[in-house]
Amino acid sequence: MQRGSDRLSVHRDDEMKHELQGMLRSGHPTRVEEWHDPEPAADDDPEVWSGPVGGLGSPASLERVRAELARTLSRSCFPASARDLARMLRRRNAPAALADTVAALPHSARYDNVQQLAEALAARG
Numbered sequence: 621m622q623r624g625s626d627r628l629s630v631h632r633d634d635e636m637k638h639e640l641q642g643m644l645r646s647g648h649p650t651r652v653e654e655w656h657d658p659e660p661a662a663d664d665d666p667e668v669w670s671g672p673v674g675g676l677g678s679p680a681s682l683e684r685v686r687a688e689l690a691r692t693l694s695r696s697c698f699p700a701s702a703r704d705l706a707r708m709l710r711r712r713n714a715p716a717a718l719a720d721t722v723a724a725l726p727h728s729a730r731y732d733n734v735q736q737l738a739e740a741l742a743a744r745g
Contacts, residue, residue, distance in 0.1 A: 682739065682742040688718060692697060693709070699732045700731060701728075701730055701731075706722040725744070
């Protein structure tokens with residue numbers, strides 16, 4: 621069947637699906653060549669966590685905190701306590717201010733996903 625609006629052939633489409641299959645299943649890049657993978661944040665990059673837009677009290681703070689947490693933490697990190705999450709953030713080189721703020725959350729609370737953690741951090745602001 622010919623689909624006139626497609627930019628790619630059926631064979632190329634299947635080839636691209638096959639290339640992405642490993643990454644979709646594993647949750648991380650599976651390529652051998654490092655130049656295909658995105659670069660991690662550099663030391664001199666501005667911190668999204670405490671950037672110029674405002675701190676935890678700003679209207680966009682929940683989205684900013686959630687984005688920064690999602691950059692660092694994966695689904696396999698949850699559920700976990702604040703202490704465990706802070707340890708994972710430090711191990712994965714998250715901004716120190718973010719890890720310290722997560723460590724200051726109540727130790728008895730458990731978080732099932734990034735959204736719950738971000739809401740708890742934004743509420744502390």
